[in-house]
Amino acid sequence: MSADDERVGFYAIREELPDPETFAALREAAGMPPRSLEGIERGLPNSLYGVIAVHEPSAEVVGMGRIVGDGGTVYQISDMAVHPDHQGRGLGTQIMEHLEAYLEAEAPPRAYVTLVADVDGFYERFGFEETRPASKGMYRRTE
Template sequence: MLERRGVMVSGAAAVCFYEVCPTVDQYCQLRLIAGLSEKAKEAAEMALPKTVFAVSGYHCCDLVAMGRIVGDGACHLQLCDIAVHPRLQRQGLGREVVLRLTAWLDKNLPPSAEVSLIAKGASNLLYAQYGFVPTAPAAISMCRRC
């Protein structure tokens, strides 16, 4: 049985948040709907069980918001897969996901832990509200696709 961790009313939609990863199909679908890059189902099947912590927001039975923390669990972690269904964007659900993820970080990690993320577009404005700062020019983010 999943434990509900709060209800948020977004416009006319009540969204229930759970501290759980979405299913593989829900994950892949919301990524596409929200405009994130496509992930192969096989990759999601491998990745989701290795999640350190996740938040999923549901309206009725539909996944409408999500976010994950991945990494080694103590030294190096990353916020990823922050996504909100387009019809519910700009209503505070993204902020709620990041708030819940950062609350978990603050409660569970040692002060020496380093948490990173890739901010695309204007999303850096959201993440800055939760203590994330640009690393440039001292460091830059780099990516390698297989």
């Protein structure tokens, strides 16, 4: 286990990104909208930071999260997913704690950190709050 690994029961939290196929499979297993393999292959290397959760007995990547952005003024926590078979073991919390530690160490004062919350009550524990009524989140997908 390297200095960048942390053990959580039968799991290791590692500071790295999943391969594109694992990324796509984890998103699907977690019920998240799919991304094209082309987009994943282009996008993953542009991540600022990533964390995976590995089930050590099987060596399977079962969780992930990453930070994207410009590295100075804007950061977005993205692609937080834990395979349903491995949820409820604190892996999402461990992943978020690593992402938060990265932001604490790397993000300059007054940087804007965003995310799209799809789990009620989870991200609030890390200090995130809804933007409404001051602003609203919006999105658009390409075809």
